[in-house]
Amino acid sequence: MNYLNVAIAAAQRAGAVHKKYFRKIFAVKTKSTSFDLVTIADKEAEKEAVSLIKKHYPSHNFICEENLYPRNACEYTWIIDPLDGTNNFVCGIAIFCVSIALMYKNKLLVGVVYDVINQELFYAESGKGAFLNGKRIYVNKVDDLKHAMLITGFYYNRDKEMVKTLNTIKRFMFKHILGLRRLGSAALDLCFVACGRAAGFWEFELSPWDFAAGKLIIEESGGIVTDNRGAKPPLTSKHFIVASNGKIHERMLRVINEGK
Numbered sequence: 001m002n003y004l005n006v007a008i009a010a011a012q013r014a015g016a017v018h019k020k021y022f023r024k025i026f027a028v029k030t031k032s033t034s035f036d037l038v039t040i041a042d043k044e045a046e047k048e049a050v051s052l053i054k055k056h057y058p059s060h061n062f063i064c065e066e067n068l069y070p071r072n073a074c075e076y077t078w079i080i081d082p083l084d085g086t087n088n089f090v091c092g093i094a095i096f097c098v099s100i101a102l103m104y105k106n107k108l109l110v111g112v113v114y115d116v117i118n119q120e121l122f123y124a125e126s127g128k129g130a131f132l133n134g135k136r137i138y139v140n141k142v143d144d145l146k147h148a149m150l151i152t153g154f155y156y157n158r159d160k161e162m163v164k165t166l167n168t169i170k171r172f173m174f175k176h177i178l179g180l181r182r183l184g185s186a187a188l189d190l191c192f193v194a195c196g197r198a199a200g201f202w203e204f205e206l207s208p209w210d211f212a213a214g215k216l217i218i219e220e221s222g223g224i225v226t227d228n229r230g231a232k233p234p235l236t237s238k239h240f241i242v243a244s245n246g247k248i249h250e251r252m253l254r255v256i257n258e259g260k
């Protein structure tokens, strides 16, 4: 099995865990705030994905949402969100996924995002294009904000970042964009840009496990992912993320930065 096949197999393991618990009764705990949730499905999905990958690559490193793993000198790192969209999952809303990326040094090699309920498997390998269920995908050709469907996300912050997010939404709405969605799963939001359903996405603060796989999938679909200044976001720390089909990127950055 190559890296991509291992990543897909790990995503399928996590997907099976999602399916097992979705819309059933399960324990829910809070993390940093009352609206930052974690379930047995998050934990079990991470265990399944990590153990499968470890069997193939015992020396590789892991950056995952639910656990800290000891780091070693190996230059390969798997970046995993075992369940992206936990709040949707808890509410029985079928918008969530598992997100798995493999990075060598600072370069993404593989990205896989799997939505088990809707049976959508997005994946990309560096330099080889991006795919949805085996079919090549591309970003859309929308080149003005007026025709752009945009997606945003709210980080678990109801202070300054939230005020900035709400003000940015206001500015975009008054540019008469086609529409704005808040779907609740950043990894899927990025894949929706990659396959042309949306023209752009932004969120004030995302963790590497939210955006690593989606970033490669968008880039391999012809789009771009930057921070709010138009620079490359680092893959190992929380960051502002702006993603688009490329054609509306500058315009999005202008609207986002107008509030400063």
Ligand code: IPD
Pocket: 081, 083, 084, 085, 086, 087, 152, 153, 154, 155, 156, 183, 184, 185, 186, 187, 203, 205, 206, 210
């Ligand atoms: C969250 C989702 C959400 C985004 C948050 C993320 P989680 O991930 O991706 O859409 O707005 O910033 O933290 O907690 O469900 O894995």
Ligand code: CA
Pocket: 081, 083, 084, 085, 186, 209, 210
């Ligand atoms: Ca997440």
Ligand code: CA
Pocket: 042, 065, 081, 082, 083, 084, 085, 086
């Ligand atoms: Ca998560």
